[in-house]
Amino acid sequence: MLIQKLYGRAWAMQRLDGALGARCDMTPKDPEIVSAVIRKLRRLEDWANHFGIATRIGKIIDWIETDNCNSALRLEP
Secondary structure: OEOOOOOHHHHHOEOOOOOEOOOOOOOOOOHHHHHHHHHHHHHHHHHHHHOOOOOOHHHHHHHHHOOOOOOOEOOOO
16 A cells, blocks of 8 residues: 555654654645656656566556545555
8 A cells, every 4th residue: 555644654763863753844746746756657667567577556657647646545466
């Protein structure tokens, strides 16, 4: 299951400053960044196909392109 959550398990990570917890911010979706992610996923899918590795990257790209990222993407085994 792919979801986009703030922090996830990062609350338990020890930072370089010795404190615990991730220091990250959720930023609004940017069309340029979404396009770059899709481009990189397509390139990854090309390499996976080249090496004969089965993936579900196409389903992930479809999910991103539907702009319905507020609900989790479930990839059944």
